[in-house]
Structure formats: structure tokens, C-alpha cells
Amino acid sequence: MRVWKVGDVGLPADASHALHSMLKILDGRSAASWQLSRSMDADVLFVGVDAGSRALDMAQTTGKIMVKVTEGRPVSEPSDFILQRPFRVIQLLDLLDSIAEHLRKHPVARPVRHASWAPALSLLEATAQPSPGWRVAGTGDGGQLWLDNEYVMAGASTLQRLRDEPMDISAFASSPIPPPSDAARCAVTDLGWHLGWHGTGQMPPWLDERESYRLRRWPDFGRLGVQPMMLELCAQAAAHPVTHAELVQRSGCSPAQAYRFLAAASLAGWLVAQRQAQPRAPSTVRSSGWARLVEQLRRHLA
Amino acid sequence: MSGATSEAFKLVFTGPMGAGKTTAIAAVSEVPPVTTEVTNTDKQANGKATTTVGLDLGRITLGEGQVVHLYGTPGQHRFRLMWQIISRGAAGAIVLLDASQPDVFEQARIYVDAFRAWVPSGAIVIGLGRTDHPDAIASDILAAMLEGEGWPLPVFSVDVRKRADVLLLVRALACILESQLDSEVFA
Numbered sequence: 001m002r003v004w005k006v007g008d009v010g011l012p013a014d015a016s017h018a019l020h021s022m023l024k025i026l027d028g029r030s031a032a033s034w035q036l037s038r039s040m041d042a043d044v045l046f047v048g049v050d051a052g053s054r055a056l057d058m059a060q061t062t063g064k065i066m067v068k069v070t071e072g073r074p075v076s077e078p079s080d081f082i083l084q085r086p087f088r089v090i091q092l093l094d095l096l097d098s099i100a101e102h103l104r105k106h107p108v109a110r111p112v113r114h115a116s117w118a119p120a121l122s123l124l125e126a127t128a129q130p131s132p133g134w135r136v137a138g139t140g141d142g143g144q145l146w147l148d149n150e151y152v153m154a155g156a157s158t159l160q161r162l163r164d165e166p167m168d169i170s171a172f173a174s175s176p177i178p179p180p181s182d183a184a185r186c187a188v189t190d191l192g193w194h195l196g197w198h199g200t201g202q203m204p205p206w207l208d209e210r211e212s213y214r215l216r217r218w219p220d221f222g223r224l225g226v227q228p229m230m231l232e233l234c235a236q237a238a239a240h241p242v243t244h245a246e247l248v249q250r251s252g253c254s255p256a257q258a259y260r261f262l263a264a265a266s267l268a269g270w271l272v273a274q275r276q277a278q279p280r281a282p283s284t285v286r287s288s289g290w291a292r293l294v295e296q297l298r299r300h301l302a
Numbered sequence: 303m304s305g306a307t308s309e310a311f312k313l314v315f316t317g318p319m320g321a322g323k324t325t326a327i328a329a330v331s332e333v334p335p336v337t338t339e340v341t342n343t344d345k346q347a348n349g350k351a352t353t354t355v356g357l358d359l360g361r362i363t364l365g366e367g368q369v370v371h372l373y374g375t376p377g378q379h380r381f382r383l384m385w386q387i388i389s390r391g392a393a394g395a396i397v398l399l400d401a402s403q404p405d406v407f408e409q410a411r412i413y414v415d416a417f418r419a420w421v422p423s424g425a426i427v428i429g430l431g432r433t434d435h436p437d438a439i440a441s442d443i444l445a446a447m448l449e450g451e452g453w454p455l456p457v458f459s460v461d462v463r464k465r466a467d468v469l470l471l472v473r474a475l476a477c478i479l480e481s482q483l484d485s486e487v488f489a
Contacts, residue, residue: 187442217449220441221470222430222459235477238454250481291483293311294393296364298476301469 003033004103007042009128010049010056011069015085019046022092030093032100039125044099046083048130065099117205120195120267122171123147124206127188127269136175140168145191146179147172152191153179159186163225166198189268193219196264197227201256203244204263208273212241213262217270228302229253233261241274310369313475314389315358316417317398318409319377322431322462324358326398327372329468331360335372357388362472379412386420394425394475398462399444402435407447414453425478426455429471433459 006023008016023034039045044065049056050072067081081102083095119137126135126147135147143158154162161167163186196204203209215237221230232251236242242250247258265271315323327335336359358374373392375385389395395417399406410428418424428448430441445457456474460467 187440189442216454217445218454218456218458218474220445220457220459221474222467223433223441226470231474231477232480234456235474235481239478239481291480293364293368294476294479294483296368297362297370298473298480300362300364301473301476 002103003035004044004100005037005042006034006044006046007037007039008046008048008069009039009125010047010130012048012050012085012130015048015069015087018087019092022089025089026093026096030100031097032103034096039128043103065103067095067099116200118171119169120192120199120204120263121206122173123188123192123195123267126172127192134175134178135172136177137172138170144179145169145172146175146183147188147191150188151185152188153183153185156184159184162186162191162194163223167194169195189219189270190224192267192269193224193264196262196267197230197260199260199263201259203259204266207262207266209244211273212243212246212275213237213266213271214241214274215265215270216272219265219268219270229257230261232298233258234265237261237265237271310371311393312371312373312391313472314373314375314392314395314417314421315398316375316385316389316395316413317377317429318400318403318413321377321398321400322429323374323377323398326396326429326462326468326471327358327360327374329462329465330362330472331372332363333361335360335374337374357384382416385416389417389420392421394423394427394479395421396427396429396471396475398429398431398460400432401430401438401441401444401459402432404437406430406439406444410444410448411451414448414451414455418453423479423482425475425482426453427471427474427478428455428457429460429462429467430457431460431462 008019011019020036023036026034042064044067046067046069047056049068049070056068065081067083069083069085071085081095081099083091122135122137127149133148137145137147139145139158141158141161143155145158146153152159207213215234218234218238219230229251233247233253236247236251244255244258244262247253247261248255251258253261262271315326317323324335324337357376358372360372362370362372364370373388375381375388397410397413397417399409399413403409414426414428417426428444430444432438433441441457441459448455448457458467458470458474460471462468
């Protein structure tokens with residue numbers, strides 16, 4: 001029997017506790033075998049959707065099977081898996097059997113972890129929790145970064161370098177020690193963008209090569225600084241949901257740049273997995289006077 | 303395609319009084335812009351000495367005689383009629399806002415709502431100035447507000463006195479227009 005891993009993000013403590021306890025009770029009673037795991041390793045994510053946290057955004061970028069856990073009347077797509085709080089063992093069992101059936105019909109590739117993604121994965125995990133407390137990471141220049149839900153705190157010079165250049169950053173770990181009172185701060189989204197753009201240039205393990213993604217919000221390039229191809233990539237991904245291959249083809253960037261962009265946008269929380277309404281035709285040679293004019297303007301300003 | 307001929311097209315700079323439209327056009331135009339600045343008699347709305355009452359006009363030449371015209375609208379709402387006239391045939395719009403003004407969200411709504419109707423491509427970029435002011439709102443908050451309204455537009459913190467910042471806005475607009483070349487707007 002295949003073992004499926006279950007993780008939870010953004011659940012209230014009581015719901016998370018109930019889920020964990022019930023999974024133990026259900027062991028051997030479901031059509032599949034379910035094992036509790038960290039969210040980054042999970043095949044199925046139980047996501048708290050009531051708190052308005054980043055949990056849903058983070059979960060949507062993973063392309064994993066998602067169960068929306070809600071206290072109120074569920075607002076959902078017909079294809080969503082929903083679990084209404086408070087829930088009972090029998091409801092969870094029914095739901096897991098439905099998911100097992102879905103997974104049997106629509107097999108998914110299990111995400112593969114990579115050591116070089118450790119800082120990014122630890123950032124995703126930390127920001128998906130409602131109140132993770134302080135997390136701290138070391139930087140290559142001997143500095144430290146403190147992280148809570150919204151902000152990154154560090155010395156002013158460390159934050160400036162974070163904006164200007166690639167920087168080695170370790171994985172975030174819980175810390176009982178808060179940042180110094182004179183620490184400067186920047187948005188967590190800025191750190192996410194940095195980690196992704198300066199990452200490995202490979203497909204992040206929490207995204208799917210075949211999935212289409214749409215950029216739901218542009219980065220503030222006035223604040224972050226802009227590098228070659230960033231504007232082109234954002235414009236393409238904001239206009240339509242795109243796969244990695246389509247992004248490369250339409251923007252003219254390298255495959256590594258497109259991977260970096262997808263990683264950066266998803267770590268900043270601005271990328272959503274979205275099915276294309278209909279497959280887009282391949283980009284054709286643009287020969288109209290208007291097209292040439294726009295292309296000339298873009299090149300003129302580059 | 304509405305908004306351009308094969309030899310020229312029009313970009314509009316708009317936004318409330320004092321947001322920096324005239325300054326932005328001057329920063330990127332290759333010729334001294336034509337302006338219609340007069341003494342500001344509406345000091346309650348903004349304390350600056352002069353204001354645009356007609357339009358500003360600048361130019362970027364791309365080569366082979368191809369030209370981008372940069373139009374600036376008057377900022378005062380009583381000249382709203384001019385906004386529509388100036389934006390007729392525009393390929394895109396750059397909305398400049400002042401982050402330190404308490405009504406910045408309302409101003410964003412007014413200008414984006416108006417110019418989305420008038421710019422057929424829907425290509426709009428927001429330039430948010432004075433973000434270092436103590437009372438300034440963060441660009442992320444404005445971007446989230448616009449996203450909530452169903453307008454996922456680029457919002458960039460800029461200093462319109464800096465040519466590079468204004469070019470960033472124009473480049474983003476050009477990239478958005480290029481990304482839409484396959485859509486029905488440009489068919």
C-alpha cells in the first residue's frame with residue numbers, strides 16, 4: 001500500500017492537534033496509508049483558510065493536493081477538498097478515502113528536497129505558520145537575519161547587501177532570542193525574492209514543471225532594484241498563466257532565469273498555480289508596425 | 303490597433319496635482335517638454351507654486367523616424383475632461399501618486415478606474431513617490447489594495463527626478479504592451 005504524506009499549514013492549534021491525533025486513530029482503516037510529515041515533504045496539505053494568512057498562498061504555489069480547512073461556510077471550487085471545523089474521525093476518513101481515490105486516478109510526482117533549497121524551504125515553512133515566533137539564519141558575511149511573519153530584521157548593512165548582491169544564507173531555525181533593538185527591517189517578501197532570484201537556477205522542488213503559474217502581484221522594482229529580464233518575465237507571467245517552458249519561449253530568457261523568477265515570485269508569495277482556460281498558441285513572428293514599435297521602445301530603454 | 307500608428311505612439315503620464323508628472327516627462331524626454339504651467343491658485347489642494355492646466359508634451363525618438371510621444375495630464379480633477387481627450391489613442395498610462403498624501407488610495411482608485419477605461423490595452427503602471435516620507439504608505443499596501451480591486455498593476459517606488467526611475471516605469475509599460483501583442487486588443 002502506498003504511503004501518502006500529510007502536512008498542515010496555517011491551521012489553528014486545536015485543529016492541527018485534532019488532525020494529528022485522528023491520523024493515528026485512522027491508521028490501517030483508510031483505503032491508503034497516511035503518514036504525518038512536514039509541509040514541505042507532504043503529498044497532501046491541510047490548509048487553514050480562515051485566518052487570511054499566507055498559508056493558502058503558499059499552498060497554492062506547491063501544486064500539491066490541498067484540503068481547505070474552514071470554520072465557516074466553505075466557499076470553494078467544485079474540485080476542492082474541504083474539511084469543515086470542528087471535524088470528526090469519520091469525516092476525516094471519508095475525506096482521506098476520496099483523496100486516495102483522486103491520487104489513484106491522478107498520480108503526482110513526489111517533491112524532491114535539495115540541500116541548496118534549505119533556506120527557501122525554511123522560509124516557506126516559517127511564513128506559513130500563523131505565529132512562528134522568531135527564526136534566525138546566519139549570513140555569509142557573519143551577520144544574522146531574524147524572521148517573523150511579516151518582517152526580516154538585521155543590521156542595516158546586511159539588509160543593504162541583501163538588496164544589492166547574492167548572499168549566502170543558512171536555513172532559518174527557531175530562536176528564543178529576539179533581534180537587537182536597533183535592527184533595521186525589510187518585508188519578508190523582499191527576502192523571498194532575493195533567495196529565489198539568487199537561487200540555484202533549477203526548478204524549485206515545491207513547484208511543478210508542467211503546471212501553469214500566474215504572477216498575481218509585481219515586485220516593487222523601485223525598492224528591490226531591477227535586473228535584466230525581470231520586467232519581461234513579470235509582464236509575461238502577469239498577463240497569462242504560463243508554464244516554465246512557455247515563459248522561456250515568450251520572454252526570450254534562459255531556462256535558468258525563468259527558474260529563478262518562478263522561485264523568487266513563489267517565495268515572495270506572489271505566484272499562484274492556475275490552469276489555463278485554453279492552451280495558448282505558440283508565439284508567432286510579430287511583423288506589424290505596432291509590434292516593431294513596442295519592441296524597439298523596449299530595446300531602446302534596456 | 304487603437305493607440306498607435308506604425309511610426310508613433312502615445313504614453314500618458316497622469317496623477318494628482320504635485321505627483322511629479324511634469325518632472326517625470328522632463329526627466330526622460332529628449333527635448334525640453336512643452337508645458338502649460340500657470341500659477342497655482344489651488345494652494346489648498348497642493349502648495350506648489352505652479353501647476354499644469356493644459357498638458358505637457360515630451361518625446362523619445364527610437365530611430366528610423368519612430369517616435370514615442372509623452373503626454374502629461376493636468377492634475378486637478380476639474381480638468382478631468384482633458385484626461386479623456388489626452389488619453390485618446392494612448393497605448394498605456396503611467397499613474398504617479400504621492401505616498402505621503404492621506405488620500406493616496408482614493409487617488410489610485412480614481413486614476414486607475416478612469417484610465418483603464420480609456421487605455422484599450424489596460425497597460426497601466428503606478429509610480430509611487432515620496433515613499434521615504436514619515437507618513438508614507440508602503441508600496442506593498444497599495445499593491446495589495448489594487449490587487450483586491452482586481453487590478454494587479456505594477457507599483458514601483460520612484461523618485462521622478464531621477465531619469466532611471468522614470469525609465470523603469472516606461473520600460474515596464476513597454477514590457478506589458480509586448481506581453482499583450484498576441485491578445486485580441488492588438489489583433
